[in-house]
Amino acid sequence: MDELGLPEKLAADVEGGQCFRPPSTLCKGGELLDRILARGGKYSEEDAKAVMVQILRVTAYCHLQGVVHRDLKPENFLFISKDEHSLLKAIDFGLSDYVKPDERLNDIVGSAYYVAPEVLHRSYGTEADMWSIGVIAYILLCGSRPFWARTESGIFRAVLKADPSFDEAPWPSLSTEAVDFVKRLLNKDYRKRLTASQALTALGAVAKTLTITELGYVRDQFVSLGPNKSGFIFMQNFKSALLKNCTEAVKDSRVLDFVHMVSSLQYKKMDFEEFGAAAISIHQLEAMENWEQLARRAYELFEKDGNRPIMIEELASELGLSPSIPVHVVLQDWIRHADGKLSFLGFVRLLHGASSRAFQKS
Template identity: 65%
Template sequence: MGGCTSKPSSSVKPKDAFPQNDDSTPAHPGKSPVRTSTAVKSSPFLPFYTPSPARHRRNKSRDGGGGGESKSVTSTPLRQLARAFHPPSPAKHIRDVLRRRKGKKEATLPAEKKQTEEEKEREEVGLDKRFGFSREFQSRMELGEEIGRGHFGYTCSAKFKKGELKDHEVAVKVIPKSKMTTAISIEDVRREVKILRALSGHNNLVQFYDAFEDNANVYIVMELCGGGELLDRILARGGKYSEDDAKAVLTQILNVVAFCHLQGVVHRDLKPENFLYTSKEDNSQLKVIDFGLSDFVRPDERLNDIVGSAYYVAPEVLHRSYTTEADVWSIGVIAYILLCGSRPFWARTESGIFRAVLKTDPSFSEPPWPSLSFEAKDFVKRLLYKDPRKRMTASQALMHPWIAGCKKMNIPFDILIFRQMKAYLKSSSLRKAALTALSKTLITDELLYLKAQFALLAPNKNGLITLDNIRSALASNATEAMKESRIPDFLALLNGLEYKGMDFEEFCAASISVHQHESLDCWEQSVRHAYELFEMNGNRVIVIEELASELGVGSSIPVHTILHDWIRHTDGKLSFLGFVKLLHGVSTRQPLAKTR
């Protein structure tokens, strides 16, 4: 993942005053943003000030982090990093059109068919706001002072009154049930608690204690992190970290995100505001918070609702087809900010940010990038590939040469491995032979990553991994979230390993990511060498009908016309073009399986 690397892609200003809307975070005395926007006046000191559109989410009646308006004021000069200002949903213009259409439609309806305010209130009263949480909050917790307020809730310090945790200080997010005006907002609260309860056992994950409710409120009790946001420390440093200091931050972020992804949880709102330090000390632990936008995702499933924060949102989220790789993009943006103090994608408007995310490449030519190491630049570039199939996973990023030499660490399982293995086991013998040939050209960093993953699956004394090995290895790392995201069910589809083991050589062929390998500078050399090996060991005479059958693409005339170029006319064997196409195979992407 280093060594043979990808080609290059094509100071913080002081904070000034303008209104900023924030929402209270569950475990933080500060605040995190919501989705409203405010007009910005020009400054006499700078050519212009622009808001920093950062909050993107579904149009819900409840914000994921409690929601609210901050008393703090900041501004964003040019593209330099400053406290983020948080705008409406990325789909705002679409909703405005729909709202106008609805208004016109309602204007044409007979008076008796128009829904009155009283009817809407009656519908709200009919919502079931019982969550099944404990109702012993008053007897078990002593609520302290408010430490953060939002439009949809507020956060307080608190202490346990009794039990093993007596007098232990925590943070309590209080969400009034009166603010839960739709079934979606109720489900948001339910899912957030479910994810917090299902995830456990990682040092960089905010600790969840319990959830309570009464007739008026829901109370989410979590660890109190008193060290402030990562964003505050970035600003305090003037927006630039040394490479070593950036590694220390990113290693913690990648570790916890890889853990969440293994459990089948995608965070969907990773940004510096959602990472808190446990104390004010420089070397204190970093914790990820705010799972209000998070969701469970199956390994073969893609999500399609647009959520997140504008500067950190991945291109595939805007295209409404994404999975865990969207979180990795957000980490890439954070890495870029840590190392140079400015955002990789910037514009003065929300739509401009989206265009930049979709169309432009981050700049690595402006200072300080020329003075940074090649490995640091390569690391960030490979997190910010617009094609998520080429992007590193969180586990792979921990094995990148820039990070790997930082310190000894436990590399987590990579869920990508299981997706690749499933596709391999379903492939034809011809494609398996092609992948085997390509695996012979893997570079050192790729081999180190695959060796680490293979070792985690605990091969038996014969050096083979079986389905039982995989089940056992995962069981030792599983939380309740893994069951919820149906990863055990997905592994059951690896039935090709039920009665047969897989050695390391075949594991490399099964686990190699062709798209990631294709992003390396040495791709042309590698694939040419792989084709030579394939010619010697795997190529064979094949007819178009057989090729179409192996690929599972049917036998229509248009398909035959395309596949005709794949076969060498001189001897009926696969051509170089056909070999490259075969490596990529039929897309393993599933149709959108979840709609909200």
């Protein structure tokens, strides 16, 4: 750990929404909070997006290393210069900690206005940082806090019980995408909250429906793995990158065992489209207000790219369904009777990764 409590592997000075070590760079642009106050508390959607992308990038980087910041707020982001489009630096990792994928932290730390509900319940992980980012996004767009009270205990009660208001100006005039983005970060159920990577992006055909901007972070991660001139990455790329950048938390998990286990697939290659498909969570996408439109567009692409006739037995085998399950009853609505091709209903359910266990419960 360095003098700020930041793990040494993360303490390097990296521009463009990465981690900040004070001795190496003097940030002359002041705090994000000062910029917010100077603007009278309101950012345009485009300006807010530029800020959020940088905040999400550094957060995604930290979370990938198993580090949760635990005190994200506008005061802890500094601009390098006074330029209007200056890059941001994240600071003050004094409260940060490592958290394993299957581990929950239980100490209440952070700033009251930005603390997540699960922190107050003393059981949280990296999702708590995403709540804090949701509070920052809310402030950027409307100039006021989503939860407010005169006392700290009052703030905590509001965080636990109250819902942020999206009825007053400027919310009705903002895009549905902006409102939906903030709502998905301020979801009191941390399991349904966006992760940093998902917030920066939004499964084969579904990935094609997203814009270049929405896939920007996934593209950055793909490029960092060193694709060859033909645009492919190989299993060895994953192994080398992971071994080079892994933290103690990763070493303690099963990730390295998995990499060694599949390293025999050294000739298996993956292009950006496949990489993007693997990086996007369908469960998070379906929480978006425009999910049905995304799914419809994805299905249209699926139809165009080769939705061929398929036998129910073939589909059942692909899903790994037990012979004891009456597959004809379960899957009959998945396939169109007219041409034997996968229906829209079947396509959507297939995206969820159907399993025999799921069928047994239904």
